[in-house]
Amino acid sequence: MDDFYRELIIDRYKNPQYRGSLNPADISFEDENPLCGDHIHIDLRVDDEGVIREALFEGRGCAISQASADLLMEKVHGMHVDQVKRLSKQDILEMLGIELGPVRLKCALLSLKVLKAGVYGLGEATDDLVEE
Amino acid sequence: MAEAMAELHPKVALDVYKIREDFPVLGRQVRPGVPLVYLDSTATSQKPASVIEAMNAYYRQHNANIHRGIHVLAEEATAMYEEAREKVKNFIGAASSRQIIFTRNTTEAINLVAYSWGLSQLRRGDLILLTEMEHHSNLVPWYLLAERMDLRVEHVAVTAEGVLDENDFDRKLAMGPRLFAFTHMSNVVGTINPAKTMIAKAHQAGAVTLLDGAQSVPHFRVDVQELDVDFLAFSGHKMCGPTGIGVLYGKRELLENMPPFLGGGDMIKKVTLGAFKPNELPYKFEAGTPAIAEAVGLGAAIDYLNKIGMDVICQHEQGLVRYALERLREVEGLRIFGPSAEKKGGVVSFLVDGVHAHDISQILDQYGIAIRAGHHCAMPLHEKFQVPATARASFYLYTTFEEIDRLVEAIYRVKDIFGV
Numbered sequence: 319m320d321d322f323y324r325e326l327i328i329d330r331y332k333n334p335q336y337r338g339s340l341n342p343a344d345i346s347f348e349d350e351n352p353l354c355g356d357h358i359h360i361d362l363r364v365d366d367e368g369v370i371r372e373a374l375f376e377g378r379g380c381a382i383s384q385a386s387a388d389l390l391m392e393k394v395h396g397m398h399v400d401q402v403k404r405l406s407k408q409d410i411l412e413m414l415g416i417e418l419g420p421v422r423l424k425c426a427l428l429s430l431k432v433l434k435a436g437v438y439g440l441g442e443a444t445d446d447l448v449e450e
Numbered sequence: 451m452a453e454a455m456a457e458l459h460p461k462v463a464l465d466v467y468k469i470r471e472d473f474p475v476l477g478r479q480v481r482p483g484v485p486l487v488y489l490d491s492t493a494t495s496q497k498p499a500s501v502i503e504a505m506n507a508y509y510r511q512h513n514a515n516i517h518r519g520i521h522v523l524a525e526e527a528t529a530m531y532e533e534a535r536e537k538v539k540n541f542i543g544a545a546s547s548r549q550i551i552f553t554r555n556t557t558e559a560i561n562l563v564a565y566s567w568g569l570s571q572l573r574r575g576d577l578i579l580l581t582e583m584e585h586h587s588n589l590v591p592w593y594l595l596a597e598r599m600d601l602r603v604e605h606v607a608v609t610a611e612g613v614l615d616e617n618d619f620d621r622k623l624a625m626g627p628r629l630f631a632f633t634h635m636s637n638v639v640g641t642i643n644p645a646k647t648m649i650a651k652a653h654q655a656g657a658v659t660l661l662d663g664a665q666s667v668p669h670f671r672v673d674v675q676e677l678d679v680d681f682l683a684f685s686g687h688k689m690c691g692p693t694g695i696g697v698l699y700g701k702r703e704l705l706e707n708m709p710p711f712l713g714g715g716d717m718i719k720k721v722t723l724g725a726f727k728p729n730e731l732p733y734k735f736e737a738g739t740p741a742i743a744e745a746v747g748l749g750a751a752i753d754y755l756n757k758i759g760m761d762v763i764c765q766h767e768q769g770l771v772r773y774a775l776e777r778l779r780e781v782e783g784l785r786i787f788g789p790s791a792e793k794k795g796g797v798v799s800f801l802v803d804g805v806h807a808h809d810i811s812q813i814l815d816q817y818g819i820a821i822r823a824g825h826h827c828a829m830p831l832h833e834k835f836q837v838p839a840t841a842r843a844s845f846y847l848y849t850t851f852e853e854i855d856r857l858v859e860a861i862y863r864v865k866d867i868f869g870v
Contacts, residue, residue, distance in 0.1 A: 323809070323813070323867050323868075328867065328868060328869070332804075332868075332869075355824075355825055355829075355832075355838035355839055356808075356838070357838070378838060379806060379808075379838070380806035380807075380808035380809045380812075381805075381806060381809045381868075382808070382809070422808070422812065425808065
């Protein structure tokens with residue numbers, strides 16, 4: 319169990335490094351998990367080549383959802399938006415380094431869902447963005 | 451510690467260890483060496499062997515469709531289904547079994563009232579009074595109706611303590627609601643509302659009353675005639691019965707004047723092409739083949755609860771909640787939501803500073819402890835408390851004081867892991 323709450327996750331939950339907002343931002347998106355009220359807002363600055371130069375998030379929720387968002391923001395720095403579109407559930411699980419049951423998986427994937435809905439320019443974030 | 455525990459443990463006539471033997475699932479380990487500590491009975495209760503056996507026996511020996519067949523099995527099945535209705539009638543002190551309508555659950559029972567009574571009796575601009583303490587199942591059906599019929603909706607405020615604000619109740623009754631629908635016991639903070647007084651006041655104001663008994667009927671004696679309530683809704687699965695069966699009780703004259711809710715077989719007296727004549731109560735509201743085995747299971751659950759005694763169960767839970775509040779108050783940085791023990795049933799919602807409710811639940815699960823984390827289908831109440839979610843431990847007749855000790859120990863482990 320102590321594996322589940324790896325030091326990394328507790329640490330990034332308590333001391334996030336990419337928490338904040340960007341104004342103006344090139345891409346902003348937010349959503350929440352209706353089951354538990356976890357909430358994530360993401361702001362991105364993207365250069366002319368489509369490369370993410372800055373990425374910050376705001377949110378509230380459990381350690382998994384918030385640490386996942388913080389790690390994801392770190393991961394996408396310098397990434398091309400086309401690469402972001404290809405990020406999957408598996409990438410998040412590898413990033414977190416833990417196994418998750420179906421309920422907590424939703425917590426972990428909320429930030430990716432928000433991020434992908436943002437870069438695709440969708441009206442709403444749907445589960446099929448992170449299911450494969 | 452031991453002394454403090456002895457003081458807090460009440461002298462009750464309930465042998466919890468003997469009761470636990472009646473519930474097969476309570477004997478299991480959730481993981482090798484980790485026994486189950488089930489503290490989520492507010493979501494659904496566990497089932498005694500007698501309920502499981504009754505449903506099994508129904509399918510093994512009697513299964514047939516009811517009310518129609520003229521053969522032994524059909525007659526037996528019909529008798530068993532109607533016997534269950536009779537047990538429900540006696541359990542809640544109804545005058546007639548015709549006033550007992552089987553539904554799927556509390557939610558469906560409330561929707562039945564909204565669509566049948568509401569659509570036929572309410573008019574544009576009418577006021578529906580609810581409370582801020584309600585489960586979504588006693589909010590959303592009314593919001594849907596309000597949207598459709600252009601009704602007004604008001605809510606009785608909840609105080610910071612987690613009880614209904616009496617003055618606000620009086621103020622809103624003075625606005626002349628046609629209906630007052632409220633919960634008997636909060637599924638989040640456990641507050642038991644003084645239903646009898648509130649119903650009397652609502653009647654004086656000219657309102658029809660609906661009581662959500664999902665959390666009360668399983669835990670203490672509820673007598674519809676004593677309460678003088680117009681409608682009572684509750685679920686079988688929270689009272690040792692199976693899922694898929696619930697009950698709507700209604701006053702005879704109200705039910706008689708209500709049009710059918712769902713159409714189909716069994717709810718009609720006569721059908722000609724293009725027209726129908728509805729059946730009598732309660733069948734008017736029971737369209738299609740009902741949950742027969744589940745009704746039989748609910749009947750067995752009522753037998754079981756009666757054998758133990760509702761007053762004894764209530765007393766046991768009172769002891770548990772007093773003890774739980776006492777122990778949880780020891781934990782630094784733990785915030786408890788809701789009123790003191792004498793105003794509530796066996797439900798404790800809490801948060802640990804710096805830890806989300808989901809994380810509490812996840813870590814507790816590693817110790818075999820099943821609690822609920824989330825908004826417990828009561829988002830407006832959580833908004834009131836200004837928290838997105840809470841952790842909730844809830845108790846029933848099979849809960850032990852040792853299980854509460856295990857809960858508290860595991861909460862200390864949560865604090866260790868999060869360093870708070």
